[in-house]
Amino acid sequence: MLLITCPNCGPRDETEFHYGGQAHVAYPENPSELNDAEWAKYLFYRENTKGLFAERWVHTAGCRKWFNALRDTVTYEFKSVYTGAAPAAPAGTASATSTNGGQQ
């Protein structure tokens, strides 16, 4: 059982949370101008990082708020949790290599 620290509620059991995939995937600025391939890339293409990964979590059984977390996909260790834009992430993380900016 992972102990996940909600930015609002503090440490809670993993079962109180749901996973929301990669963080900082920005909505296209002009969605109507995207072709099918670009739209598919926005919807479905995600990093498959081995190591530190910026991802979305929601505290479903608690405050019901979304937040971001930096988690090591190898060890499952949560390095940090944060809300809003990406923090100054260590080099080599998904958020640092992602092509889309630091939107929530």
Next chain:
Amino acid sequence: MAETIAELTVPAGASALRRSPAAQLAEAFEAASAATAAAGAQRAVAVREIPFLVQLGLRAVPGSQGAAAVEAALGAPLPTGHAGTTAGGGFTVLWIGPDEFLAVGDESPENFTSDRGPAEAARVASALGEAGARTPGGVVDLSANRTTFELTGPGARLVLEKGVSFDLHPRAFAVGQAIVTSLDHVPVLVWKTGEDAFRVLPRASFADHVGRWLIDAMREFAAPEVP
């Protein structure tokens, strides 16, 4: 929305027909409570349902104009952070999330004779202004959403610890604090109202299950402690 609900007239005698979500468990609660008391005072725990508490769902960003309006109408400030509660104006306000709160009305014989939820919600909501020029915020009558169970006695925390993973020890959970969490996978609010007193608020549809879960969890304390 709240105004529309408030305008509905409750037919005479309707309050007599009200049935709380765990009314069918009243006798079983008494028996389970008596059994733990008979086994010794050390781990005794009493359970009962506190039905029909007025509950108002509040949405407002703390510090905003809407929050100030709700606080003034309610007569209590909004709690400022996780597990916080505040009291005033006949309500205790529980912190649910950074911009979400639940105002729970005091226990009162009045609750049995009239459904005051819609009127209270309309009253507090009117502080946010008229439709079309409303200050951001929300007040909704949630009185029928959850029922309230109360566990009292030295064994109360032991019973809850079987299903709640949050640290309920006094060093981590003080009197007057309330949290949103799960009781054996069921979403509930857990509210500590005294050193040996906890309230558990499950949704009405879970009331029977949670009530029976509590009776089952109490059974151990109806027998002498195994050394």
